[in-house]
Amino acid sequence: MDSIKVTGGHRLNGVIPISGAKNAALPLMIASLLTADELILENVPHLADVESLIRILTNHGVDYHVEGKRRAHNGQQGRNIAFTAGEIVDTTAPYDLVSKMRASFWVIGPLLARMHKAKVSLPGGCAIGTRPVDLFIDSLQALGAKITIDGGYAVAEATGGLTGADYTFSKVSVGATHVAMMAATLAKGKTVLRNCAREPEVTDLANCLIAMGAQISGAGTSTLTIEGVEALHGARHRVLPDRIETGTYAMAAAIAGGEVLLKGAQASLLQNALDVLVRAGVEIEEKNDGIRVMRNGHGIKPVDVTTEPFPGFPTDLQAQFMALMTQAEGTSTIRETIFENRFMHVQELARLGAQITLDGQEATVHGPSALKGAQVMATDLRASVSLVMAGLVAEGDTTITRVYHLDRGFEHLEQKLSACGAAVERISA
Template sequence: MSEFLTVEGGTPLTGEITVRGAKNFVSKAMVASLLGETASELSNVPVIRDVDVVADLLRLHGVTVDHERASGVLHLDPSDVESAHVADIDAYAGSSRIPILFCGPLLHRLGEAFIPDLGGCRIGDRPIDYHLDILRRFGAVVDKTAGGIHIKAPAGLTGTKIELPYPSVGATEQTLLSAVRARGVTELRNAAIEPEITDLIAVLQKMGAIISVDTDRTIRIEGVDRLEGYRHTSLADRIEAGSWASAALVTGGDVFVRGATQPEMMTFLNTFRKVGGAFDIRDDGIRFWHPGGDLQSIVLETDVHPGFMTDWQQPLVVALTQAKGLSIVHETVYENRFGFTEALRGMGATIQVYRECLGGLDCRFGRRNFLHSAVVSGRTPLRAADIVVPDLRGGFSHLIAALAAEGTSRVHGISIINRGYEDFQGKLEALSARAALTN
């Protein structure tokens, strides 16, 4: 807490930055390398804390990891996979939920796995019950202890039929990573179909997996005895691209996001245009800017892909504080994602949160006492404040608010932002932001 970012607001962000591979894909592709009998190579890898955490966990299990940070190329050799000490796993994984996805690959390679207490952003319950139930369906034995969860599969994993109550990204990834080397066929219904899932399927297919995806969210996996390593280039991080787009909009700026791609961002681009933002899609990226005039209020509902991504919601809410009229935002993916609005209200924003489902159909959080809808009244000038970063996406949203606010803000806990935004301080400098790290 002694280190903070001093941000002098009121300066439009202008210039060019580059986004590399998607945080929500790269870490899963790294885990997938455990399934191969030979080395893998992953390109377009960002230098972020989550990549370092997964790399350390892989090394604990005997994987040789070499990250060429400048070029963004990651080499992973799982030839000597072995069990890791429980204390070491706990020490490295305290701030990440990724160890749960190690289970399937480790059960295939070693016959056992261990999960410590899991961390991650506090944006909702995000239970691991889906994951444990999935592993049990494959034939794994789950033993919960005070220090964590021990999982064994001495007879190996067997294909099964699974229907998710909700198209969870994590549960879909767990199923894929467990099914590709399981005996027989696995059928997964109500699966997540996010672009990051599609890219993971592409990686697994390159390794030798047999996976088909139907239009009704059904994925079928035919288990194989052996997988090889892969060579793959990660898709761009659509969350980071959307975050910088919102920053350009709320500061009245003009930012070219090199590496951003249209197909994965179509839903965001439609909403960005409705609010009043402008963009230009090029072969090597997307330019986002505020064209002048008033921003417009909207009714927005987050949803699983191809809906509006929940991770785009928080940065865009900051922009909506500068839009004319009442905007309604209904969060249907995480039940506790409006906690970040408290700091925005302290900066002068007019935001009210409600338990009711506003602006659309009832969702699974309706009548369950969760504050999962928000009404944003604009336009309201933002004032500088002392801010403590609550979580990754909320933290970047607070940073955007500080950049737009009148006066000088102090943003504490910025190390959390490093989990998912590569060199964000360097990018702020490239965009002429007046921000400096202070002890």
């Protein structure tokens, strides 16, 4: 099993190209099930989750091919993948595939919309919380689907197709918004979805579906209106830049010091997080080709944050921000409101010398801490990269194990950091 070794004490200076967003690419790939025509997605990142979803889609009968290398607008090599679901040969998503990635459950929406039936394994537990699928099932039932749970599977049927409805989500959910929106594009009549997630990845999916012929209004707001159409057609769509990767490298530059250009990044996708970094004493400058992040010679100020749905501070940047606050000159408080079990990285940061106390869903970080390298273990995707960040300023070597978590969401992390002067290397077992 691979591990990553980080030798602390190196500033970051240079250019880091920002990849396509994993959280946008996955629902966009699943949208290919809605049409028999070819859907071409540009700027798809090289990630373990993308490869896992490709295996799930091919199980349903989706053909795909990777186009030859294309140089993206921001100067990095983009990967373009064409998906064609000409004939869906299997409407079952088995446990051995779905259990590897929760987002694969989302195929239930397009399969119901197009094939009027689906049998999808329940995704099971998750390290950062239960993340139940109740909202998915409830919204699809509102569109006329009959869904039962049998043997660990959601068995869904919509004889004659789905029907438009006026539905309000009981809580904001990005995944459930994705699924209900995709399903409603082929439903008969008008669907109004209320209390929807407003994340940029939801808007990106809506824009792609519109390019495929869907009639959707309200993207980026809490209310989506979808007029169902008989069929969708093919399209070409570019995956937006990854705001979580952007925020992660911005915080890496802040903790290590130096000056980094995050090439291709869009500030509007994570303005709240950038504002928090400015309050912490980091210099942020929006450029035509990305975002420049600088911290030269001055300390980090403590800042209190609370994770919230977009446009608030992202839960997916909470662990990274906690690593940064270990170096702040004072005490900061981080309150997690999205997931109930997302502080598992605290114990691993403590192994490096961080001074953090927990009280339920609130962590108090006492800084600055003199971190020292040690062996630590990644517990989930975002926690893994927070340990890499802590390693950038720790004395000596930090070895992070179980980095398969990291490979799910960060493309070429070692190469990107090393190109800016960090001492980061992958060690293959």
